[in-house]
Amino acid sequence: MTVSSAPGKVYLFGEHAVVYGEPAVPCAIERRATVTVEPRDDDHVRVVAEDLTLDGFTVEYSGSTDSGPDVDVPRPLVQAAMGYIDAAVDQARDAADAPDAGFDITVESAIPLGAGLGSSAAVVVAGIDAATRALGVDLDPEEIADRAYRAEHEVQDGQASRADTFASAMGGAVRVEGDDCRAVDAPALPFVVGFDGGAGDTGELVAGVRALREKYDFAADTVEAIGDIVREGETLLAEADPESEPSEDLLDALGELMDFNHGLLEALGVSSRSLDSLVWAARSGDAYGAKLTGAGGGGCIVALDPTDETQTALQYTPGCVDAFRAELATTGVRAEDGNDTKTSEEDA
């Protein structure tokens, strides 16, 4: 049996624009998905994922129910739910050159689904690591990141960047621009996350931005302007001492850029009334800055605040179902079964 975990992430800057080649800075956070894999003697794949719920299915009884009810779950719902795990299994079979390998897979995750914290990337990264190790193949974190990207790219109909999967596989703060992925030496930033209980459909939201970008030059300019914000932000990070607490000046400047980034994402149509209300609650709670994180539509915002004020303000905001401090995850994908021959920290 092999067990692997991988972290979720928040975007300091740059989601959506990263899909069109602009840079982005996602940061891995200490909320992890854990995948347990047991190889099988046949080529079947059996998945237990208790955090995953499906809305709407039909159960048909005909005559005796000895063989159990015939559950008719609409195909698209199953595909949406299972696509990422399926794609991770395909990648692991390919990496181990074992096209007929079968697995019993259990997924457990502390990352809310579809909420912009990269649950899909964490599940795919941890799944590829656990399944390849179960087949006796040990991939390094960069290769897991690459295969996880290919899996997300396939599931999201060709609309995915390398950002989420690279951050999850490597841990820490990273910078992604097209195929160029690298670690960023940044001070530990005081992230606070607010969750509205909702979710967004990544594929649909990315398609919406793509359509606007094709329709209006000013929407294409907006995407480029997000890239400018990221470039400005990474200059600030590069000037800071990664070993020290971030200075107030740095937090002020990063916060201003986060606020601007949120405004541009809002203009591109990927925010929502509840995300905006959490962003404003964080700002009135004294955050240095706040923005939505990930695809948007519903889910999470991220704010910068070293004190408890933003978290408290969010907790008292109607529509906020959870508010928590998100520590930077310095380790990306890792074995949880004592069979690890590497961690991304050692490799970095």
Ligand SMILES: Nc1ncnc2c1ncn2[C@@H]1O[C@H](COP(=O)(O)OP(=O)(O)O)[C@@H](O)[C@H]1O
């Ligand atoms: N705990 C889990 N168990 C099984 N699948 C999961 C789990 N968490 C996430 N997933 C997969 O990831 C999808 C959500 O990914 P996505 O829409 O990209 O949002 P995000 O990555 O922001 O959480 C789910 O529909 C599901 O397919």
Ligand SMILES: C[C@@](O)(CCOP(=O)(O)O)CC(=O)O
């Ligand atoms: C919108 C996007 O930039 C980030 C999506 O993040 P998430 O899946 O919502 O956590 C898409 C991508 O980079 O693949």
Ligand SMILES: [Mg+2]
């Ligand atoms: Mg995702």
